[in-house]
Amino acid sequence: MKIQILTLFPDVCEGMLSQSILGRARKRGSIEIQALDLRQWAVGKHRVTDEAPYGGGPGMVMKIEPYASALADLCSPHTRTVLMSAQGRRFQHTIAYxxxxxxxxxxxxxxxxxxxxxxxxxxxxxxxxxxxYVLTSGILPALVFVDAVARLIPGVLGNTDSTGQESFITGLLDHPSYTRPETFQGWKVPSILLSGNHAEIQKWRAVAALELTKQRRPDLLGFHLAQEGGYPHG
Known part of the structure; x- marks a missing residue:
């Protein structure tokens, strides 16, 4: 998969895209991600990309010409174009998939x-x-989008089971997770997780996920009841 980000500040994107899971996935060739400077497609000596709004008002508005020129150069018949906008549809796991x-x-x-x-x-x-909410630019939303989408692509995550056992896959929040130490300042790991009984552990996790969702995101419960499972690739 190939993702390109059109922005005035590509270096901001590279700081995240070159690190950790995404950085390793790019090096392996599991995904291609580029952050491109929109000014490349602006014209004139100063490569202006914004102007004052018609009708007056505060701030500056990004011009259409640089975007149009960039898309004319970059798009193929397979390309899908997305504007990161506070006026867009709200991002969620189903959209990432x-x-x-x-x-x-x-x-x-x-x-x-x-x-x-x-x-x-x-x-x-x-x-x-x-x-x-409103941000100062579309960079952070674009990076959130890339991270959520990329991790669903086979080969990006080291553990292929990771994306099948997390929040929103079945409409519920993910179950609580624990690791060493077994006890910290008197706070103990639930004993069932130390039992070695995998069937009972799975039951505990299912109940814990349901209870956590009831507590923090009761709005998700209706969606969960309508779901039959996750979103396998293929």
Whole structure:
């Protein structure tokens, strides 16, 4: 899979993309991720990418021309284009899985007061928001999107079972996890996890996941009841 991020600050992206799981996956060739400077497609001596908004108002708005030129150069018949926008549909695991099946994705990062509306109306296939709040740019949402999608691609995670046993796969939050030491400041690991009885451990984890979801995200319970399972690749 190939993901390209269009932003004014590609170096900010590289700091995350070159580290840990994503960095190793890129080196192995499990996924191709590039952060590209949108200014490459801006024209004029100063390569201006933003202008004051028509009708007045505070801040600057990103111009449509650099995005249009970049997409004309970068898109193939397999490319899906996504604008990171507070006005987009809210990102969740099902959307991450949907995009993990794509061959090529280009993420458009807005900056300042956002982008010319014609970008959203005419240049992209989708718009994604990572939550009901506003950020200074689309860089952090793009990185969240990349991380959530990339880890669902076979070969990116070292343990192929990892993505099948975590929050939101079945509509519930993940079960609690513990590791050494067995006791810390009087706080003990549940004894069932030390028993070696894998059948009982699985039962405990199922109940614990349900209880944790009831406590912290009761809104997910209806979705869980409608689900038949996870989202296997293939």
């Amino acid at each position: 949907e995009y993990s099946l794509e061959k090529e994705v280009i993420l458009l990062c807005g900056h300042y007061e956002g982008v010319d509306q014609r970008v959203a109306d005419h240049l992209v296939d989708d718009a994604i928001s990572i939550g009901d």
